[in-house]
Amino acid sequence: MHCVQLREIAQPLVDRDVPRRDPGPMEATIRIEAAGVCRSDLHYRSGVSFAGPLPLTLGHENSGVVESLGANAMSQAQELGVEVGGRVAVHYLISCGSCRFCIAGREQFCAHGAMIGKHVHGGFAEFLNVPVRNLVPIPEGVPSEWAAVMMCSTATAVHALHKAGLTAGERVAVYGVGGLGMSAVQLALAMGALEVYAIDRDSDRLARASRFGAVAVQAQDRDPVQAVRELSGGGVDVAVELLGHPETIDAAIRSLGPLGRAAIAGIAEHPVPVNTYRDVVGREACIVGVSDHTRAEVVYVLELAARGKLSFDEVITSRVPLEAAAVNRVLDGLAEFAPGVRAVVAPGASPTSLL
Ligand SMILES: [Zn+2]
Ligand SMILES: [Zn+2]
The missing domain is CATH 3.90.180.10 (Medium-chain alcohol dehydrogenases, catalytic domain)
Structure with missing residues (x-):
């Protein structure tokens, strides 16, 4: 063969x-x-x-x-x-x-x-x-081709949202709307997020994310953290980082509001300094790692797709x-x-x- x-x-x-x-x-x-x-x-x-x-x-x-x-x-x-x-x-x-x-x-x-x-x-x-x-x-x-791509990016995106403890009515920032991010946007909305901000530098990807219902934030033109904090009225409940760049990991953490959770799925090779007093202690924020996903989550994302919640x-x-x-x-x-x-x-x- x-x-x-x-x-x-x-x-x-x-x-x-x-x-x-x-x-x-x-x-x-x-x-x-x-x-x-x-x-x-x-x-x-x-x-x-x-x-x-x-x-x-x-x-x-x-x-x-x-x-x-x-x-x-x-x-x-x-x-x-x-x-x-x-x-x-x-x-x-x-x-x-x-x-x-x-x-x-x-x-x-x-x-x-x-x-x-x-x-x-x-x-x-x-x-x-x-x-x-x-x-x-x-x-x-x-x-079948939808099912194939769901096996990595979508299953890991749902694991990130589960690890972040997303609940209905919350606001979510998604840093990077490539394969993982495009799934994270759709999943967050399917799971009841009130508003999802898609942050990227690529206008084409941002346009696709908006067609899925996200609020597009063009990171090229403005400080994305400031934009997200303004749009969400003081910071998001959940920020998902999917790129593995120290700058976007830092931005995801700084985007959080009180009791916010940053789920880090991207792999960064360099340390990321965190202002723990301003961004973590003062907000009782949580930074959580995301590693792969489980078989149960694979079943869940396929069911969501069957119900028309993912495309x-x-x-x-x-x-x-x-x-x-x-x-x-x-x-x-x-x-x-x-x-x-x-x-x-x-x-x-x-x-x-x-x-
Ligand atoms: Zn993969
Ligand atoms: Zn085992």
Whole structure:
């Protein structure tokens, strides 16, 4: 089968043809319909955050059709509503299911965990073998490519809002409206936020965010913190930082009102100084980290999409074939912060740019 692999750090991904493997006893083989290309893939290619084995097939945002089930997987598949021929989304965190974190429903801290597309082969391939317990049936009416991109950005965005303790009627600031931010805007509104401020420098992304109901704040023209504090009447209840820039982490914290919570999902490599008296102590504010998401949150976001609360028509901006050159071009575009939000690899599909 064809796949697109990382063979060497800091080198372009390459095309490979590898033998197809039968599913293990508790695995399923998925025929990939869509695999999202993520900024993380860029970091794996460059080696910034990669500790996996090489060569490795990347792709952690996957959906497709169940091709076959392993010898002992039938009863678990039935319990989860997974069947041969059915469409499924793939939760990318493989966990043991029995350590204290897994039992507590915090499987992202599993001591024996592995990530599909980072530690084990991912979905830039025609077929993918994964544990059946990582599969979630895609509700009717939800396109497979939507389900794919929801597996990373949307699930992590909902985890950020859960960690921030968002409740109905609150005001939310979303710093960065790329893939994660576009989901965070829609999710916050679906979860009952009164008003959501989308902060970005890219006018096209801001226009998309406003069409989802956000109040756009152009960070190029004005101090976004001042703008958010004015618009919200003294600071927001929840600020979500999704870019991993020290300046936006700082801005998210300074945007908070009394009892505000800043959820930090972006990965910054530099320390961020915080004026604890002004921004944390005096406001009884809270700064909380966001690491991945749980299977339950994957189920939740798919259900929201099925109920029309989330749309990815404006988020998926290009489709590319399963070819290394095409995937490398998408990653190069991400490196240069080119326009567009999300690209998906669609094996067999002819390439379309929706820009
Ligand atoms: Zn991702
Ligand atoms: Zn575990």
